[in-house]
Amino acid sequence: MKIGFLHIPKAAGMSFHDALAANFPQSEICPLRHDGQYKDADFSALSSKYNFFSGHINFDTFQKLEVEKLISIVRDPIDRIVSVYNYHHNYEPRDGETLMPNVLSAKNNSFSDWIRTDSKAVMQDLSNGMVRQLSSIYCRNSDLTRSNLDIALKNIEQIDLFGFSSIESGIARIEQSYNLSIKMRVLNTSTYTKRTEDISDQDLAYVRSLNELDIELFNSVKSRF
Known part of the structure; x- marks a missing residue:
């Protein structure tokens, strides 16, 4: 089965990715983890080679990869934004790594100043990030309008979706439905x-x-979980 995990930032995504990936040999796990990496991709070749795709990837990219099952986790938007700030504020760069503008903004500002930024890079994280990704404009040069909410609500009908606050029951359902073993670690x-x-x-x-x-x-979508 070809499975995709649409990883919404700061919604237990790394832990869930790790648990899902453990069900596949390394050779079947696509190494591309960000939507921008698919810009010039050969989708047919990737779909033929890999059976697990995961990352900060837009909904329409998964469609092009022709995944059979698409999974995602959503989180209370306010809690998610606070978690984004905490993660970026604490982020420690690897040797030689240049910090991205959204990370620098959180490291150099209080929460109160950070949320009032005029940086477009930060706004991708700070403003309606779930709708952006679920309507396929995450990290793309596209304006966000109310029509994107309508698109996102339509797209989630094709996603096995569960909430951050009900992650245990969501995992149990995924395990049963897809015959997978999911052992979560906190990451x-x-x-x-x-x-x-x-x-x-x-x-x-x-x-x-x-x-x-x-x-x-x-x-x-809360009624779904």
């Missing part, structure tokens, strides 16, 4: 942790205003 956590409950009401309101589409999407 990619942050040492410095800013909690949602510690954020000021003013900042929370601002984050909600930036994520109105994600909040609407999340509320629309």
